[in-house]
Amino acid sequence: MAGEILYSGLGDLRLAETLSTQFMLLLADRNWLGNHPALWDAGDISGTGSTVVKIPQIGLDGYDAAAASSGETGNSANVALTDASITVTVARQTLARETSGLAQITDPGFLTSPTWVNDAFGAMNARMTNMVTALMSGFASSVGSTGVNLSVANFLAAKATLAANNALDSTPLAILASVQMADLMAELATTSGGAVQFLQATADLVQARGIGFQGQFLGVDLFSSNRVPTANSGADYAGGMFTRGAIVTAFGTPYVEDATQQVAIGGRILFERDRTARTDLTAYVSHFYFGAAEGQDLRGVGIVTDA
Amino acid sequence: MARIKQDAPQSAPTTAGGVSLGSTEAAKPASVSTRIPCGPFVLTQHPQLGWYVFEGKIRPDLRRKALDPGMNGATLHSKGAALTAFREKGLTVLDAITAEYLVRAPVPGGFHHHFRWERLIPGTTESRPDLAGYGAWLDTLVTRGHVKPPTPDALYGLLGRLQRSGAPAADIAVVDAALAEADVATIEPGDGVEL
Numbered sequence: 113m114a115g116e117i118l119y120s121g122l123g124d125l126r127l128a129e130t131l132s133t134q135f136m137l138l139l140a141d142r143n144w145l146g147n148h149p150a151l152w153d154a155g156d157i158s159g160t161g162s163t164v165v166k167i168p169q170i171g172l173d174g175y176d177a178a179a180a181s182s183g184e185t186g187n188s189a190n191v192a193l194t195d196a197s198i199t200v201t202v203a204r205q206t207l208a209r210e211t212s213g214l215a216q217i218t219d220p221g222f223l224t225s226p227t228w229v230n231d232a233f234g235a236m237n238a239r240m241t242n243m244v245t246a247l248m249s250g251f252a253s254s255v256g257s258t259g260v261n262l263s264v265a266n267f268l269a270a271k272a273t274l275a276a277n278n279a280l281d282s283t284p285l286a287i288l289a290s291v292q293m294a295d296l297m298a299e300l301a302t303t304s305g306g307a308v309q310f311l312q313a314t315a316d317l318v319q320a321r322g323i324g325f326q327g328q329f330l331g332v333d334l335f336s337s338n339r340v341p342t343a344n345s346g347a348d349y350a351g352g353m354f355t356r357g358a359i360v361t362a363f364g365t366p367y368v369e370d371a372t373q374q375v376a377i378g379g380r381i382l383f384e385r386d387r388t389a390r391t392d393l394t395a396y397v398s399h400f401y402f403g404a405a406e407g408q409d410l411r412g413v414g415i416v417t418d419a
Numbered sequence: 420m421a422r423i424k425q426d427a428p429q430s431a432p433t434t435a436g437g438v439s440l441g442s443t444e445a446a447k448p449a450s451v452s453t454r455i456p457c458g459p460f461v462l463t464q465h466p467q468l469g470w471y472v473f474e475g476k477i478r479p480d481l482r483r484k485a486l487d488p489g490m491n492g493a494t495l496h497s498k499g500a501a502l503t504a505f506r507e508k509g510l511t512v513l514d515a516i517t518a519e520y521l522v523r524a525p526v527p528g529g530f531h532h533h534f535r536w537e538r539l540i541p542g543t544t545e546s547r548p549d550l551a552g553y554g555a556w557l558d559t560l561v562t563r564g565h566v567k568p569p570t571p572d573a574l575y576g577l578l579g580r581l582q583r584s585g586a587p588a589a590d591i592a593v594v595d596a597a598l599a600e601a602d603v604a605t606i607e608p609g610d611g612v613e614l
């Protein structure tokens with residue numbers, strides 16, 4: 113037989129490949145913390161005249177206990193008011209993408225503004241998570257041993273450290289690398305026999321507290337992030353547990369000058385389109401103004417365990 | 420007989436960082452680590468809390484303080500305010516010898532700053548630590564005077580932390596032995612009080 117119409121013979125009528133209208137995201141840690149109350153938001157620097165926010169600390173409401181009088185008519189000595197302060201500095205964080213006209217003409221719909229808006233939002237979350245997790249490796253207190261897996265005992269010791277520092281006055285947040293989280297889950301599953309309960313996150317809670325929320329264990333909110341940095345030259349991960357005030361953040365509200373080319377996403381991200389006519393390139397640039405700093409160090413404890 | 424054309428799509432010329440149709444994940448060079456970018460940091464040590472048992476010896480337990488713009492008071496132009504703030508908190512700041520411990524490697528999207536003793540494995544997010552090298556360097560911090568040796572009080576605090584957190588018995592024994600060697604019996608009693 114001859115003259116069959118075969119796929120392999122239709123070189124001018126068929127394509128080597130067609131582009132799917134769906135795409136896969138490359139692997140990345142996209143967990144983000146949202147507005148967890150353990151993060152102290154020092155507010156907006158817009159219009160304040162400075163990029164630095166100073167947060168006063170005052171020894172009130174039980175910092176100084178009253179003392180017994182030295183006698184029926186004894187003189188009450190003054191007690192000095194203790195004060196201190198911490199600061200957080202806001203800086204510009206940014207992401208730029210740039211496409212050519214030809215890339216957009218031949219594009220089935222990926223390389224458009226909505227894609228870059230979502231991209232900018234994801235990039236902001238990733239950057240904020242990077243900044244927060246990096247601060248945990250600065251806490252002066254830590255638990256865990258180099259090269260040893262995270263245990264329930266380590267976890268309890270971290271919480272006990274916060275209690276000993278008078279820092280257990282709000283729901284603690286623990287951010288652990290996925291390896292650390294797996295070690296903790298393995299110990300819970302294999303050795304504790306259910307004596308201590310882990311409250312698995314529900315879909316509602318994940319929505320409220322951010323992707324990456326794993327649940328609650330011993331009254332501590334648990335987040336998993338692979339943006340947790342290493343410690344001890346890479347032998348360990350430096351996760352951490354902290355309460356409100358250990359990490360402070362501040363932001364600036366971007367100013368939209370030209371609404372035809374710029375938009376403020378969520379009031380935080382300035383997203384704009386920048387055309388270069390001569391080269392037919394279009395840039396999609398996003399900026400957000402954010403700062404994070406260690407606040408009250410003793411409100412945090414590092415959880416440094418095997419990587 | 421005609422064959423299906425196998426020509427690859429032509430890559431669009433772009434400026435650095437632009438979207439290139441030829442820039443696929445598979446085309447990324449396997450010669451670099453795939454870790455996320457990570458900014459520079461300075462190491463600090465807390466005189467009382469900054470001790471631990473590392474590789475069988477009591478050594479300074481250093482902390483990474485991130486110094487990217489927007490972190491810990493650092494800006495694009497100055498890190499001085501951040502370093503001053505660390506010192507005001509009583510920390511020993513190892514900013515004069517960053518070249519000894521801080522290195523950076525190119526990764527997709529920027530640079531990953533890390534310890535000199537952490538070798539990043541190309542094509543992965545993994546690394547191999549040189550624990551012996553890092554430990555030896557930690558020892559030199561004390562011998563060269565960058566970090567003061569631990570006081571008996573610091574050792575006593577370390578022992579308590581290890582005992583409470585279920586540390587390996589061998590680590591606890593190391594601190595026990597050091598405490599026995601240190602003269603902890605020199606606690607000066609205060610003046611007695613008569614009621």
